[in-house]
Amino acid sequence: MTIAIIGTGAIGSALAADLAAGGTDLLIAGHTPEKSQALAATLDGHGTAVTVQEAVAQADVLIFAVWYDTIRELIAEYGDALSGKIIVDPSNPIAPDPNGGFVKTIPAEDSAGQLLAALLPAGATLVKAFGSLAAGTLASASRQTPEEAVLFYAADDQAAGDTVAGLIRAAGFEPVPVGGVDQSIRIEVFGDLHEFGAIGGAVTKDAALTAVAGAA
Ligand SMILES: NC(=O)c1ccc[n+]([C@@H]2O[C@H](COP(=O)([O-])OP(=O)(O)OC[C@H]3O[C@@H](n4cnc5c(N)ncnc54)[C@H](OP(=O)(O)O)[C@@H]3O)[C@@H](O)[C@H]2O)c1
Numbered sequence: 001m002t003i004a005i006i007g008t009g010a011i012g013s014a015l016a017a018d019l020a021a022g023g024t025d026l027l028i029a030g031h032t033p034e035k036s037q038a039l040a041a042t043l044d045g046h047g048t049a050v051t052v053q054e055a056v057a058q059a060d061v062l063i064f065a066v067w068y069d070t071i072r073e074l075i076a077e078y079g080d081a082l083s084g085k086i087i088v089d090p091s092n093p094i095a096p097d098p099n100g101g102f103v104k105t106i107p108a109e110d111s112a113g114q115l116l117a118a119l120l121p122a123g124a125t126l127v128k129a130f131g132s133l134a135a136g137t138l139a140s141a142s143r144q145t146p147e148e149a150v151l152f153y154a155a156d157d158q159a160a161g162d163t164v165a166g167l168i169r170a171a172g173f174e175p176v177p178v179g180g181v182d183q184s185i186r187i188e189v190f191g192d193l194h195e196f197g198a199i200g201g202a203v204t205k206d207a208a209l210t211a212v213a214g215a216a
Contacts, residue, residue, distance in 0.1 A: 002027065003167065004055035006074070007065030008035040010135035011090055013042075015065060015171065018142040020046035022170035029055035056081050061163060063088040063130065068105065068112045075119045083123035086160045088167075089116050090131030092189035104190060111191075113154060113184025127164040128184040129153035130171075133195050133202055141202040142172035149173055149202035152187040152212075156180045176208045 003019070004027035005012050016026055020043035028043075029052045030036040040047030055062060056078045064071045068091040075082065093112040097103040106115060113128035120126060132152045133141065141149040151173040155161030165175035178186055178193060185191050192198040192211065199211050 001061065001163070002059045003061045003063070004029055004050070004059035005063045005065055006030070006052055006055055007070075008032070008039045009065065011130065011138065012063075012065035013039050014135045014139040015063065015090075015130055016043060016047060017139065018171035018173075019167065020044060021142070022172060024167070024170045027055045027059055053078075056085075059085065061086045061088060061167070063090070065090060065130075067091065068093040068116075071112075071116055072119065075116065080121045083121045085124050086163055087116075087120060087124055087126045088130060088164060089113055089126055089128050089184075091116070092131055092194075094189055102189070109185075111182075111185035111188055113181050113188065117156070117181045125155070125157040125160045126181055127153055127155040127157075127160050128181060128187060129164050129168065131189075132187040132193060137195060137202050144172070144202070147174070147204040150176045150205055150208040152176050152178050152193050152208070154178050154181050154184045154187060174205050174208075176205065176212060178212055 006029045008030040025046050027050045028036045028040045028047045029050050036049035040049040091112045093105045094102040095105050117126040151168045153164050168175035186193045
């Protein structure tokens with residue numbers, strides 16, 4: 001199975017390092033070739049820099065480590081070429097507000113996961129994952145001992161969810177499902193299972209399962 005990370009910023013680079021450290025080979029695609037090459041070069045032979053077009057053509061799993069609006073643009077641009085792919089969405093739809101905080105850029109009751117899933121072509125399936133921790137935590141909490149920290153994920157398709165759970169393990173975290181893509185809102189920013197929500201940070205499996213069940 002071929003895995004691509006699109007985006008070489010905070011989340012893309014932290015996740016690439018976590019996955020490569022677990023032995024996962026990755027295609028690294030950004031819209032600045034020098035940044036893709038620089039990130040790939042840090043991955044101990046597990047990274048190959050490609051264009052976004054090459055990543056879409058070659059990968060079975062596309063991790064869109066770019067902002068929500070960019071994911072929308074890329075789905076529109078690549079359309080049917082995404083059919084048959086697992087699209088992994090870590091996005092938190094937020095923008096800075098004038099008071100130094102953040103504001104949600106989509107309606108409060110919506111999730112980026114659900115809105116993006118609705119834009120995918122037939123045959124593509126979205127899994128919400130890798131966005132429930134801040135980039136710094138994603139980097140620092142990988143392969144934590146004695147118990148690995150949790151990364152939540154939401155999937156409608158069982159096989160796609162299992163594939164992403166395997167990637168979460170390879171990245172050095174404990175995968176915990178929260179249900180279908182309609183539960184994405186719980187793991188996106190301001191959601192109760194997001195690091196900046198009620199759960200309040202990287203947690204281990206027992207606390208995560210209690211929290212998932214708590215509001216179910
Ligand atoms: N940062 C966090 O703590 C955090 C936590 C959870 C979830 N997230 C989510 O993760 C996603 C990425 O966040 P981030 O913090 O990693 O953002 P970032 O550091 O600003 O990186 C964004 C990346 O997107 C790339 N990009 C922009 N337009 C593109 C295009 N058309 N094609 C390919 N690549 C493109 C940028 O490339 P260039 O640099 O070449 O322009 C950059 O590598 C966002 O949806 C965010 O909500 C972030």
